[in-house]
Amino acid sequence: MTDPDHSDGEKKRLQALEDRLREVRKRDAPQVRPDRDFSQADLAWRMVIEMVAGIGIGATIGYGLDTLFGTKPFLMIIFLFLGLVAGVRTMIRSANEVQMKQQAKAASEDKGEESGREH
DSSP, X not given: XXXXXXXXXXXXXXXXXXXXXXXXXXXXXXXXXXXXXXXXXXXXXXXXXXXXXXXXXXXXXXXXXHHHHTOTTHHHHHHHHHHHHHHHXXXXXXXXXXXXXXXXXXXXHHHHHHHHHHO
16 A cells, blocks of 8 residues: 555545545444344244154054054053153253353353453
């Protein structure tokens, strides 16, 4: 940018133009959130899928064992309930995980505000 052909007025105008372009690019840049929070819908779908998967896997194992041992529908009912319990436990674990992330985020934001006040 240090071109000897440009006068001081032109240099100032070019610098002002570059500053404005930088501001516009910064403002219009897409906002990327690599560690985004789960929305309520995402969390709900995740829990529904976990519940259905637990029930489906339990019922499938029970049906397979019933077919193998000839005890229809005794084992399928037992494993269906075991799958239900496993699905509920997985849902609770997922909910606790999301809650811990939200609490950690809130704590880090509070700490950031406190350190900002000290300066």
